[in-house]
Amino acid sequence: MTIISATGLVKRYGEVAAVDGVSFEVAPGESFGLLGPNGAGKSTTMRMIGAVSTRTSGELRVLGLDPDQHGPEIRSRLGVVPQQDNLDTELRVRENLITYGRYFGLPRRLVASRADELLEFAQLADRASAKVDELSGGMKRRLTIARALINDPRMLLLDEPTTGLDPQARHILWDRLFRLKEQGTTLLLTTHYMDEAEQLCDRLVVVDHGRIMAEGTPASLIREYSTREVLEVRFGSEHNAVAAGRLAGIGDRLEVLPDRVLVYASDGEAALVEVTARGLQPLTSLVRRSSLEDVFLRLTGRSLIE
Amino acid sequence: MSSVTDEAMRAGQAPRRFGALYVAEHHVRIWRSYLGVNVVSAIGTPLLYLLAFGIGLGVLVGAGTGPGGVDGVDYFVFVAPALIATAAVTIASDEFTYPVMMGFKWNPIYLGMHAAPISPRQVAGGIVLFVSLRAFATCLVYFLVVAAFGAIPLATGVLTVPIATLTALAFGAPLLAYSAAQREDKGQFAVVQRVLVLPLTLFSGTLFPLEQLPVVLQPLGWLSPLWHGSELGRVVAYGADRPAWLVLVHLLTLVVFALVGWLIAVRIVTRRLES
Amino acid sequence: MTATTERSAPRRGAVTALYAGNARAVVGRGLVATRSSNWVVVISGFVEPIFYLLSLGIGLGAYIGTVTDAGGHEIPYAAYIAPALLAVSAMNGAIYDSTWNVFFKMNFGKLYQGMLATSLGPLDVALGEILLALFRGAVYGVGFQIVMQLLGLNLSWTALLAVPAVVLIAFGFAAIGMGITSYFRTFQQMEWIFIVMLPMFLLSATFFPITVYPEPVQWAVMALPLWHGVELVRGLTTGVIEPVMLVHVLYYLAMVVAGLFFTTRRLRALFLD
Numbered sequence: 021m022t023i024i025s026a027t028g029l030v031k032r033y034g035e036v037a038a039v040d041g042v043s044f045e046v047a048p049g050e051s052f053g054l055l056g057p058n059g060a061g062k063s064t065t066m067r068m069i070g071a072v073s074t075r076t077s078g079e080l081r082v083l084g085l086d087p088d089q090h091g092p093e094i095r096s097r098l099g100v101v102p103q104q105d106n107l108d109t110e111l112r113v114r115e116n117l118i119t120y121g122r123y124f125g126l127p128r129r130l131v132a133s134r135a136d137e138l139l140e141f142a143q144l145a146d147r148a149s150a151k152v153d154e155l156s157g158g159m160k161r162r163l164t165i166a167r168a169l170i171n172d173p174r175m176l177l178l179d180e181p182t183t184g185l186d187p188q189a190r191h192i193l194w195d196r197l198f199r200l201k202e203q204g205t206t207l208l209l210t211t212h213y214m215d216e217a218e219q220l221c222d223r224l225v226v227v228d229h230g231r232i233m234a235e236g237t238p239a240s241l242i243r244e245y246s247t248r249e250v251l252e253v254r255f256g257s258e259h260n261a262v263a264a265g266r267l268a269g270i271g272d273r274l275e276v277l278p279d280r281v282l283v284y285a286s287d288g289e290a291a292l293v294e295v296t297a298r299g300l301q302p303l304t305s306l307v308r309r310s311s312l313e314d315v316f317l318r319l320t321g322r323s324l325i326e
Numbered sequence: 327m328s329s330v331t332d333e334a335m336r337a338g339q340a341p342r343r344f345g346a347l348y349v350a351e352h353h354v355r356i357w358r359s360y361l362g363v364n365v366v367s368a369i370g371t372p373l374l375y376l377l378a379f380g381i382g383l384g385v386l387v388g389a390g391t392g393p394g395g396v397d398g399v400d401y402f403v404f405v406a407p408a409l410i411a412t413a414a415v416t417i418a419s420d421e422f423t424y425p426v427m428m429g430f431k432w433n434p435i436y437l438g439m440h441a442a443p444i445s446p447r448q449v450a451g452g453i454v455l456f457v458s459l460r461a462f463a464t465c466l467v468y469f470l471v472v473a474a475f476g477a478i479p480l481a482t483g484v485l486t487v488p489i490a491t492l493t494a495l496a497f498g499a500p501l502l503a504y505s506a507a508q509r510e511d512k513g514q515f516a517v518v519q520r521v522l523v524l525p526l527t528l529f530s531g532t533l534f535p536l537e538q539l540p541v542v543l544q545p546l547g548w549l550s551p552l553w554h555g556s557e558l559g560r561v562v563a564y565g566a567d568r569p570a571w572l573v574l575v576h577l578l579t580l581v582v583f584a585l586v587g588w589l590i591a592v593r594i595v596t597r598r599l600e601s
Numbered sequence: 602m603t604a605t606t607e608r609s610a611p612r613r614g615a616v617t618a619l620y621a622g623n624a625r626a627v628v629g630r631g632l633v634a635t636r637s638s639n640w641v642v643v644i645s646g647f648v649e650p651i652f653y654l655l656s657l658g659i660g661l662g663a664y665i666g667t668v669t670d671a672g673g674h675e676i677p678y679a680a681y682i683a684p685a686l687l688a689v690s691a692m693n694g695a696i697y698d699s700t701w702n703v704f705f706k707m708n709f710g711k712l713y714q715g716m717l718a719t720s721l722g723p724l725d726v727a728l729g730e731i732l733l734a735l736f737r738g739a740v741y742g743v744g745f746q747i748v749m750q751l752l753g754l755n756l757s758w759t760a761l762l763a764v765p766a767v768v769l770i771a772f773g774f775a776a777i778g779m780g781i782t783s784y785f786r787t788f789q790q791m792e793w794i795f796i797v798m799l800p801m802f803l804l805s806a807t808f809f810p811i812t813v814y815p816e817p818v819q820w821a822v823m824a825l826p827l828w829h830g831v832e833l834v835r836g837l838t839t840g841v842i843e844p845v846m847l848v849h850v851l852y853y854l855a856m857v858v859a860g861l862f863f864t865t866r867r868l869r870a871l872f873l874d
Contacts, residue, residue, distance in 0.1 A: 513642035
């Protein structure tokens, strides 16, 4: 039994196809990511799965139901964390959870006890009667996630869950999401952060211009589309392109970016030795492991964060 | 690169003299997107008030008062100068409330201006300058419309426009001071609108002479800039019979309200921007 | 990639997708939010029509004396304008609640996006907001009725029926207001609402009978919704009950139906497209 199955999913706004024939499946308990730059069609896909946007064509089943026909039934079993927090600023923290639960038609008493549990989970118990505006960015995000869990959903949809948060807040949030995953909640998330996808996703698709470029686990994607290591060398803005011409043949592949040259090789240090052996003196050099960023660059010829 | 720096250094001197103008220019630019709706309302509103008060209420009032009219003239002649002054006060109450809080808080453009070489006094000056301009322009349109319908018998009636603008400042400068001191929106502007501005427009001798009110309520009218502005307007518009000392009192009251309001407003804006 | 299957028929109009029968959750949210609102603001909304009544009723009333209403009866000026002010305050409250308030929540607060991600549908949200507006309208209406009673401006027991009439008027304006607001995207456009409301406020037999105007102007005024509201409430508070009042009621029922139709259609397009 799959929890989401999409086949040839298309969403057109006038002439523009935001999602252009996307197919994938998500199994229960899986943590699945949509990775891509801004404007790739991730959020639109999420909105269709969340039954708040009708598709133009293709097939889509969420929890076995057609979202265009059974919007309320599907939404009643989903938790949605939108890209921008849309907490109710006229209500206090705990009131936000309770009121949201009432939107699902849940009885008041059940919602009240669940709200207290979720405040614990979100580490906000001591903030229960604070105003929303008094919370930090990370706290607001955790409250939004707690709110999305009020109806004990089968699946959580997270749109760019940590965008705009500082590193510490991101790690707290990842920890909370990881706990949910351990408890068996299905997670579907979009991100343009590689480290986030690597941390949280069992499996992901790389999306660009509304199409799926590749699919797999983070490790398998890196194996398939990149080398084990990457050597980054800088020769100064004016000289990178010229220097790259003399690097041909080192490693498996070269990428010339405006500010640096990437040399893909299984052994980065060995590649660096070869570079200097050709009489080139880079201003700086760095050897690192390949990441999903490199996968994206390979697939699209563009950098993910522009 | 360095030529830009020189230019900025030189330009940095200019705001010391013209900062308020730049602030006003900013507001005029924003206002342009409202121009369509403002032009329609500037022309349409006085027409409408003439239709309602001149013809509609005028018929009822005329039937009650007989040929003597109100204050010796037709009802719509009596009301016209007050309508012009009320329009100015309405603009002041719109522009000196939410937009001020907006500029300090939600879309903090005043903080941005202050980060550029513009002083707090110039920020306040620019706001006041812009509102004066807007009030003047709107009142001029009002004047032309009502004059076209014969509601302003005397040529000196054109002075209702500067008088109304002064009334806007007499009411608006203290309001600017109040608004600049507000740090959070708790609906206080809605309260100001309903509990201050509305009674002001209704009980300031605008639609009927102040003497019609119970004696105990009349002193409230004396405190209202709108009463002073409307009465001054009546003197220039149809030669209303008022003693010279009273005319002077009206004028002085308006000037004092505007000046005192301005001084407090500058202090508060300065404290807000420099603390 | 799999071949795309073009859909044969667009799926529209399924009521289940629009309405979860849970508008009360939206009302509940509004009441909780009201609890934390500023009570001075709430009370100040109540004094607004009273200021008009005192100013015009006392100040101008002294000049005017009595007015002949549509049915040919002589009534004191204050008793003539009081029901009109009641209808106007119902209109103003409903329009404010369904325009500025909704505009803000829609474009800035993102409140509705959050609601519609739950099992609520757009119709639940629209109905809930409108019910709240009606509740507030009824509270203000009762308050003003009490003032009228104290000032002796209710001339008949039928004045009791003015409160449900006020709720109907508020319903009509709230439904239409919400429909219109859903089409607006900028503050500038919102200003137009008030440009339309001002002539309606001044000319709809609120402060003087429309018989002072030539016939074509009278017909134009009678086409506007507020005139029907004013006449309905005035008939009830002065005790002049006539069959034509059914027309006024029908006018508002039509507004309600049209308003709800456009609002729902528009909300669906905005949030579920």
